Amino acid sequence: MGISILPPSDSDDDLGSGSPGSPSPSPHDSSSDTSMPDAASTSSSRRPGAGKRPKLSSSQRRRNRILVPGETITDEAQWMRGHGTFSAAAPSSSHASASAGATITATLPGPLHTTNKLLSITPLRSRYHPSIGDLVLGRIVSVDRARWRVDIAAPLLAQLPLSSINLPGGVLRRRTTADELQMRTYFQEGDLLVAEVQGVGNSDGVATLHTRSLRYGKLRNGVFVRVMGEGRGVGVVRGRRQVFTVATVAGSGSGSGSGEVDVALGVNGYCWVSRHVDPEADALEKEKAGKAKMAGAGSRVGMSISNLDELVSNEIYSSQNDEIDYRTRKEIARLCTCITLLADAALKIDEDTVIKAYSAAVEAEMEMMVDEDDEDAVAAAAAAGVDRKSELKKRIVQAVVGGG
Amino acid sequence: MMPATSTATTLSPAELSYLHTSLTQTPPLRPDLRSSTEFRPLRAETDLLPTCNGSAHVSLTDGSEALVGIKAEVHRTAGANVTKRLDEEMREKMSLDEPSSTISAAAAAAGLDSNRKPRGHPDWISLNVDISTLRDDDALLIFLSEMLREPLLTTSTTTTTTTTTTTATRSSSLADMLVINSNWHWHLHIDILLLSPFTASGTSYPLPLLSLATHLALRSARLPKLKSQGEEDPLVDDDWESSLFLFPPPPTSARKPESSASGKAGPNEQHSIPPREAGRLLTMPPITLLVMTVNSNIIFDPSHSELAVADAVLAVSVSFSSDTTTHHHHHHHAQTPTLLAVRTIETPARDTMRGVPAAGEVVEGDLVPGVWRPRVGGVKREVLKRVVRAVLGASADDSGVAREVFDGLEAFLRS
């Protein structure tokens, strides 16, 4: 297909409609923080004569204004400062007002958010900061004594203690020194896993992870995609369903294999696209093939604490991939491209947008497919369609923004 | 507890095994669904540095960027007096009806070519690669600069038939084009900067990017026109519009806004430095391609994750030369690709960890499908030969990948 060398482009993205990532009212806000505009307005209107100092008001205009570092937000005493702000203590004055508040100024560029009495600024795109309950994907960086250090695209490496993973032999099994020496048999350097943030250290901000559920653990049978940055309305959005299954084109018409693809979106921007694993169907297949049975798979009724130890076997820590057919692999690659293009176009990435982007991509390919025997058409397509990636990007953006 | 520089880019054995299996399919299934000879699109720009004789800026979609600047300085040729004296002595010694081969051998011994013009010296071209994250004496950096420099110094030899039906071997190289006269020459400084950060396990291997940028910079490089003649001390024309291209520009290049503003007709005015002999060789600077093999599949322009599972990685330098007869001046058609250099590069798939199988320990030699094993051994000769054939084209009619790349560059330069 050759090489395409283009002159430098002027702008970053040429999108059809509007500017992405601009804070739009309620739908975004409701998904993450709750904002109480009314409380703010009643409080500020109680103080007449506050002068020309820009005050916090409930108007749309105020809330959506982009602040830059150094701009004063308010000097009223009632406000607490959150992320992205700085509170400078006011010099002690001779006035008796004990409630002389500290001046709160912005330290990051971005729109202001008020959550009850908390003022914070979340920039449009920033590094991931872990918070409790986040579903993240991480890569093991080093194996220390009794814990692993995991890279989750945060400023500091997270830790995964040995006591926080499922060990074969039962959930209540004691962690022995033998386990400490055998840590590499569970997770090695470079392994990819999905985990939940159990806590964030107060003093240093180091996240602690756990994989204490069969939903979490080592990842296999798929491809890793990295999406940069996290911010409001951009990147992977918290709170929406992050692990879902896409029924792909590969499923239609093929007898074996369902062609379903699992997508796991970590809030930290790490994503995993893999073949869907249906435990029961897999177990049956394995029995048919005469391979070793998974413990207790034949009579699986559901996961519960009582039979967790049967289900946890050595297999969950294996890095052996199953056989995946060509068509499913193609669909996995296509989904990865969709996610990357969504990130490039600065759109948010969640289940809806990914599925919309995927269907747009499939349609685009159907239209651009040419009859292989027709040489002229092939040549014309090669000559004209070398830049199909940007074409695909435009269509995905249209589909997502237009439909959503 | 800060993340180390090499995190976030080593892949797990499961990913490596998945990628490797995908690439061994026929046709190979690449993670971004490219075909095996498809290159990632690049953005390029030439002639952007005002203080350089030639410059180019190239960037890829994965964020890597390179900038190349070419500056030429006039230097005195060392040993010029000796060369001249030698030549005179040799000519005195020999009678004039000696067969031409002896004369040319003698001339060669005196450091001149068969036309008695002084030859170039490879020391006149210095190439320097600068990558901000690596030390100056880092082995990778030195390897890269040697790989980029070697093909530039190659002397191409061709046999042309003159009208008197004697075959004469003529050869020329880039260095020969830098000769002013026997005492003076141009010294070419090629400075290559990799602007994007490069960690050993981070972005993809920068070789093809740097090579394309160097090629474009050389194509756009111009040397000022000489006003002095013969053996005088060199004096050049201040008018940049009359400067000559180092390599012949593509036929329809009317890009320069200044030339149109000053009223000159575009393409025909800007000639290249006139060829030393009529049989012009190496009409274009070289291009180095990165190729990898997986089992028996050959994949061009591999991305970082594809390189991580390669069985073998090769750097192939190609250029185009033309065979012409002495009376011809057109050398745009009938260009044959020539291989200038092939180098194997260490594949990162050797220093990886083994995968863990689902059932117990794996006995060495037992290949469990789906479990990753680090690569051992080399590459079969047949595969190597197929790689070269894919690059150059299997026969005179078949256009290899090199031809496609050159056509793409030509199309870019023409626009």
Next chain:
Amino acid sequence: MADKRRINGPASGTAIPIFTPSKSGAHTLQRTRKPNQLRKIYLQPGVVPTASGSAYLELESLCHPSSLLNAVPSSLKLSCVIHGPKPLPRNANFSSNLQLTINVKFAPFATRQRRGYIRDVTERDIGTHVETALCGVIVRDRWPKSAIDIIITILEAEDDVQWGSGTQQQNTVGGLGNMNVVSGCITVASAALMDAKIDCLDLITGGVAAVVPKDDGKFVHHLDPSVIEEPFLNSACVVGYMPARDEVTLVWTRGNIPSYSDGQTCRFDSLLDSAVNAAKGAHVILRQVATELAQAESTKLIIDESKT
């Protein structure tokens, strides 16, 4: 590569001395060997008893017939020493494979022009080539958390430039001297690895082949070419070859290789095969040396056992 640690004199200072060609006749040697005949190889493992493994390689010396000052005999003398496997330092990252460190150094007296002590570009380049060749042949995952040091010292090598012929070799491919060094380094390192009892897939050897134009316009392939014998080269190739697996771990070619053969011009395929043949020739010697070494050790063992 500028030496940044010392204060050097100005880069452009004196003019370099130029040797004039001799007036008394031809100063280049003609190749007397057959095109597919290699120079005699002397290879001895175990020369340094304190190291884990060592080997010494020497190639037959070719002398100029004349007694000129600048007539340098051409030879190759290499010594390889292996230390290890030894544990990685404590603060190094975990690695489940053996880490190789290859150090190639020219002795200052190795070439006609004295080389300094700082490792320069050529040495690092040669080192990278040798590393590429050896990484493929050692079974690295048998030695986790370990490292070995392979130190190759070049005691005598051929220059790239043939002295006395004016400024430089004309009509030829530079760098043949370096290619011969790379090929020798691969062979000597292979012998040293065997001496150090490190698991290798095969006995890897290096081989060089060059394409030389003949007077009638045809080309012939010369195996194991020497710089002083080959004034005119079209292209050259060095390979690191494993005969048992028939695989190549290193390929390095230089020069102009046209794409398709019309009977007159050379091609990559045939050049590669010639270099492999040169490597096969060296392999015969290496195999002999290996067998002798093993036999010597087993007889020593028998003697020791019979004493007790």
